[in-house]
Amino acid sequence: MNPFVSIRRELHQIPELGFQEFKTQAYLFNYLSTLPEGRMTIKKWETGLFVKVHGLNPTKTIGYRADIDGLPITEETDLPFCSTHEGRMHACGHDFHMSIALGVLTFIVNNPINDDLLFIFQPAEEGPGGAEPMLKSEVMQEWKPDMIIALHIAPEYPVGTIAIKEGLLFANTSELFIDLKGKGGHAAYPHKTNDMIVAACALVSQLQTVIARNVDPLDSAVITIGKITSGTVQNIIAERARLEGTIRTLSAESMVNVKKRVEAIVKGIEVGFECEANIDFGCMYHQVYNQETLTREFMNYIEKSSEMSLYECKEAMTGEDFGYMLKEIPGFMFWLGVSSDYGLHHSKLNPNENAIEQAIQFITSYLVFKDKK
């Protein structure tokens, strides 16, 4: 078996949430310690790592970022190497991202190029966001790369495909947490209570009118409520409800407008249901915007290669805090086809592992091409 497939399987078994990636960090660190000393400098940052691979005669530094956190999902794949952490799963492919990054890093350590490379193993991409604080860290300021790249697995594309576009690739995002507090009581006396389950249901429906009626149909936005918590038992009217969700917009202006509308609607619920409401917009991610020249050059490189097919995709409503890095450092992100029947954030996501070796070879050859360019 390809060693980086084994590594992926080992990492797959130990998914950890954002800023709790202690075992993952130790695993990465231990692996890196097996590589020849002298060619690398490793610096720990929170639960992540910066690894500088020293070039032979550097004129620039190329950054490569891999995110390392898992999701609060109970895995349902039945794979022999499925998650050993209850209620946690690498359901967004970060196990792939890490093993591919280690494969590329290993190749370059053993076959040095002229330029320096900076590998960034970043915690907390799923939230609350590790990219922005990592970018502001002293290490990054000292080792700031001249360009930076990252990939994300794409279950919907076949292995051997890279999907990418110039400019906007991923949306602006904001988390959304809404707490409602009313008056609970006996199920048989609704007139003496303010039922927060009824209020929460009304709120979910009304929030969808923001997308349908307040956003230009030629723009795009999403409000998803992914979790509602409320109630204690079947015959008690719920005093509290909590809605957890996310807002996505293609433009930064739309995000401001959508948030204003969310606030107005929540105010209306407060008045209409005589309850207290609190909104917390949680963490926000800047859009992922691919720098045009570097992206076009990469696309041309794919087209000339026999290893990968290029698919020029549309932008997606997914979010990625890599957007913060791209805001300050020119570069791009791309989708790597891994053909899985189940999508990202699904408990049965099962990406095709053949994509790992292919990606390592392709990215390595691209870095060699970029060397000294």
Ligand SMILES: CC(=O)N[C@@H](CCC[C@H](N)C(=O)O)C(=O)O
């Ligand atoms: C690629 C991907 O799936 N990223 C996540 C990022 C989540 C950001 C934040 N927790 C939010 O929900 O807004 C995504 O859900 O798109």
